[in-house]
Amino acid sequence: MDKTAEKKDSIFSKLSRVSGTGALLPLLIIIIFLSIFTKSFLTTSNIMQVLRQAAVYSIMATGMTFVIITGGIDLSQGSVLALCCVTSAFTINSTGNMWLGIIVAILTGAVVGLVNGVVVAYIKIPAFIMTLGSLYVVRGLTLYITNSTQVAVQHDKFKVIGQGFLFNIPIPVYIFLIVGAIAYIILEHTATGRYIFAIGSNEATTRLSGVKVERNIIKAYLFSGICVALAAVVYLSRLSAAQPTAGQSYELEAIAAVVIGGTSIAGGEGGIFGTLVGAVIIAIIRNGLVLLGVGSFFTQIVVGLIIVGAVSLDVIRRRLAMNK
Amino acid sequence: MKNQDKPTPIVEFKGICKAFLGVKALDNVSLKINKGEVHCILGENGAGKSTLMKILTGVYTADEGDIFINGNQVDICDIRQAQELNIGTVFQENSLIPHLTVAENIFLTREIKNSIGLMDWNSMNKECIEWGRKLGVNLDPSITVNKLSVAEQQIIEIVKMFSRNPHIVILDEPTSALSDSEIENLFRIVKEMQKQGVTFIYISHRMDEIKTIGNSATVLRDGQYIATIDNIKEIETEKIISYIVGRPLDEQFPGREAEIGEVIFEVKNLSVPKVLDNINLQLRRGEVLGFSGLMGSGRTETAKAIFGALKRSEGSIYMYGEEIDIKGPHDAIKHGISYLPEDRKEEGLFLEKDISWNVVFSSLHKMKRTNLLDMKEEKRVVEKYKTQLDIRTPSIRQVTKYLSGGNQQKVVFAKWLYAETDVYIFDEPTRGIDVGAKSEIYNIINDLVTCGNAVIVISSELPEILGICDRIAVFHEGTIATTLDRTGATQEKIMHYAMGGDISG
Numbered sequence A: 001m002d003k004t005a006e007k008k009d010s011i012f013s014k015l016s017r018v019s020g021t022g023a024l025l026p027l028l029i030i031i032i033f034l035s036i037f038t039k040s041f042l043t044t045s046n047i048m049q050v051l052r053q054a055a056v057y058s059i060m061a062t063g064m065t066f067v068i069i070t071g072g073i074d075l076s077q078g079s080v081l082a083l084c085c086v087t088s089a090f091t092i093n094s095t096g097n098m099w100l101g102i103i104v105a106i107l108t109g110a111v112v113g114l115v116n117g118v119v120v121a122y123i124k125i126p127a128f129i130m131t132l133g134s135l136y137v138v139r140g141l142t143l144y145i146t147n148s149t150q151v152a153v154q155h156d157k158f159k160v161i162g163q164g165f166l167f168n169i170p171i172p173v174y175i176f177l178i179v180g181a182i183a184y185i186i187l188e189h190t191a192t193g194r195y196i197f198a199i200g201s202n203e204a205t206t207r208l209s210g211v212k213v214e215r216n217i218i219k220a221y222l223f224s225g226i227c228v229a230l231a232a233v234v235y236l237s238r239l240s241a242a243q244p245t246a247g248q249s250y251e252l253e254a255i256a257a258v259v260i261g262g263t264s265i266a267g268g269e270g271g272i273f274g275t276l277v278g279a280v281i282i283a284i285i286r287n288g289l290v291l292l293g294v295g296s297f298f299t300q301i302v303v304g305l306i307i308v309g310a311v312s313l314d315v316i317r318r319r320l321a322m323n324k
Numbered sequence B: 001m002k003n004q005d006k007p008t009p010i011v012e013f014k015g016i017c018k019a020f021l022g023v024k025a026l027d028n029v030s031l032k033i034n035k036g037e038v039h040c041i042l043g044e045n046g047a048g049k050s051t052l053m054k055i056l057t058g059v060y061t062a063d064e065g066d067i068f069i070n071g072n073q074v075d076i077c078d079i080r081q082a083q084e085l086n087i088g089t090v091f092q093e094n095s096l097i098p099h100l101t102v103a104e105n106i107f108l109t110r111e112i113k114n115s116i117g118l119m120d121w122n123s124m125n126k127e128c129i130e131w132g133r134k135l136g137v138n139l140d141p142s143i144t145v146n147k148l149s150v151a152e153q154q155i156i157e158i159v160k161m162f163s164r165n166p167h168i169v170i171l172d173e174p175t176s177a178l179s180d181s182e183i184e185n186l187f188r189i190v191k192e193m194q195k196q197g198v199t200f201i202y203i204s205h206r207m208d209e210i211k212t213i214g215n216s217a218t219v220l221r222d223g224q225y226i227a228t229i230d231n232i233k234e235i236e237t238e239k240i241i242s243y244i245v246g247r248p249l250d251e252q253f254p255g256r257e258a259e260i261g262e263v264i265f266e267v268k269n270l271s272v273p274k275v276l277d278n279i280n281l282q283l284r285r286g287e288v289l290g291f292s293g294l295m296g297s298g299r300t301e302t303a304k305a306i307f308g309a310l311k312r313s314e315g316s317i318y319m320y321g322e323e324i325d326i327k328g329p330h331d332a333i334k335h336g337i338s339y340l341p342e343d344r345k346e347e348g349l350f351l352e353k354d355i356s357w358n359v360v361f362s363s364l365h366k367m368k369r370t371n372l373l374d375m376k377e378e379k380r381v382v383e384k385y386k387t388q389l390d391i392r393t394p395s396i397r398q399v400t401k402y403l404s405g406g407n408q409q410k411v412v413f414a415k416w417l418y419a420e421t422d423v424y425i426f427d428e429p430t431r432g433i434d435v436g437a438k439s440e441i442y443n444i445i446n447d448l449v450t451c452g453n454a455v456i457v458i459s460s461e462l463p464e465i466l467g468i469c470d471r472i473a474v475f476h477e478g479t480i481a482t483t484l485d486r487t488g489a490t491q492e493k494i495m496h497y498a499m500g501g502d503i504s505g
């Protein structure tokens, strides 16, 4: 390796230590590209549309970030989204109380998260296996309790959450920013946040430093479950109906946002800021390709390439830093 | 061409410079190493010793300067090239692959194949065992490396390197994890190979080792060349130390005036199946208790069982006369016990995180305002320990992976000092720490006991144990063979009990 490469790399790695800034550059490039090549991209209404679309994924991805930083993964998110929608819809329909519906959704997400967390932390089976199991069980349960049919929700106030605006900005955007901000504060400014990073970074050291490792792993999965529940509330309110098949493969979308945002899939490194940028990138690409008039299959190709590209860059950067 | 009378040095560095992110690790270093010598590189933590060796082996590229091997200028860009030049290395950091077996690690990239091209595990295993025997250890070639202790892994590293028949051997603190008998074996092999014309570059912070094994030496300080010592056996240790630290060092083991008070900590009938059998010990206020013994004698295991990191089958632990319930390290810390582990990379540090993150990690509750962490307080605390322990780093935001070995150790030390417990257990606290910083650490231990705390020190270095402990518990095969008073203890006595000698000795 020649010397100039080393120097460049050091500036690069210094910058990228602020987690998530790595994803800003691609975001900027995409925005500039779309502003030049489409007329409608850079309009307020389109931007709002994009952000609204990003909301559900980014709330889920926020929870996913916690789990991935501990070195785990939560594949059950998509199924849990559907279950939360359904339990919430049932509650709203039978009580007429939207707040009760929201609470039930959160409880549903929390219970599944708790079960995932307890099994991963105490029985110590790989998170991949446990949450893959939950993915099937929860989906099956959802189909069973709905008898595979959709549950419509009739509640005018509830609709506001997903469809309403405040100061010309869609309400889901506020929700995802608030959830993101809370998650950011937990990760960067509380002891729990540091423990979550620590577990993914070196579990033995974490334990020997006096941290209750199991308890903090559970917290991460619990948080993931609650985030999915909040995403479900937004989703349900926007569609005014709970489909038992909703949210299929949304967990992959969440994982994509997390890794594009620079969080290491091996755990220990990453952050919420990157995840939100990652979620916005995906939403913009979807939107932009529609505006450019290319088919939806093309979107999939681009998203796939971006995932591989972003993570490859990250891996190469790490390798350079190590061999320096 | 006037120096014809002197043989060409086998290795020569000329004007080597290397900087990391603007920090000069090496500044215009030149030195020569003659064939067949054991040449020591000496210097404080962070002096640049490991960096210089990494440049010789192609891990890093020098910013400036040239390397000559047998008088020919060479450009070494990676480890493979170094291997082609017959340079073998045992790095300070473990480079084994954890999930591969001992044999797989040793023969990595040069596996022995049989006539039909399949792996010939029989031959490889045999050669492993052979090498193990030379070093005086029983090697099981088929066990995966992650199941081995630090010391055993270190031995595997050494075997791996020697089995490639190198002409130039770099040993970067090879003995920091080894016991005395293993060190003896290592030195025997070094001397044998030296007779066959192999050249050694040897890095260590232990003066006794350098005197035993070394022929010549180069001293570095803050990345700069300081001095060459042509015959290391002739020069007094004090002189060498003054080269290294740049000033005469007074007492190696500073005295203390701690008043020894009442018993504050007690362990009764501590047992761990197959590992520890009925350990009893008492620790008094103001006291330093040493744990001595051979590797695997149960010193570390006792500490871990007390700390809750190893499940005990039996035994009770008392703090200030009251029995405490320790289910895990968190309980131990809550009751005022801390443990500095021997393996700083695997159990002491978060290598990917910065100094600050590591230092405050065990004590986050102390820097909370409301529920949020007080970053200003964090900075204040960490800067304080950085100064107190003289951690050499451009900033407390430096990722600990990039610190020199000794400075990493200081970070772990700072972490436990900040935990401010009543009882401290230090497992090999000065491993990899330079002579100057060692006395700093002894001073800190003295301060701790003078303030009324109690300290347990586990150490394989007998002079250290004898120099700083009030009493010494000698371990043998999972029990405490005897406890000696500082006044009556000698190296011979400790070894006698550690080897299983009976009490009359």
Ligand SMILES: Nc1ncnc2c1ncn2[C@@H]1O[C@H](COP(=O)(O)OP(=O)(O)OP(=O)(O)O)[C@@H](O)[C@H]1O
Residues within 6 Å of the ligand: A324, B020, B021, B024, B025, B043, B044, B045, B046, B047, B048, B049, B050, B051, B052, B092, B392, B393, B402, B403, B404, B405, B406, B407, B432, B434
């Ligand atoms: N990859 C790296 N990135 C940044 N700084 C580094 C890196 N490697 C070494 N350094 C810095 O270079 C200096 C010299 O480090 P080096 O490891 O050579 O010290 P050393 O003499 O081997 O010390 P020790 O006795 O503690 O092992 C130190 O200040 C260290 O922090």
Ligand SMILES: [Mg+2]
Residues within 6 Å of the ligand: B049, B050, B051, B092, B172, B404, B405
């Ligand atoms: Mg070193």
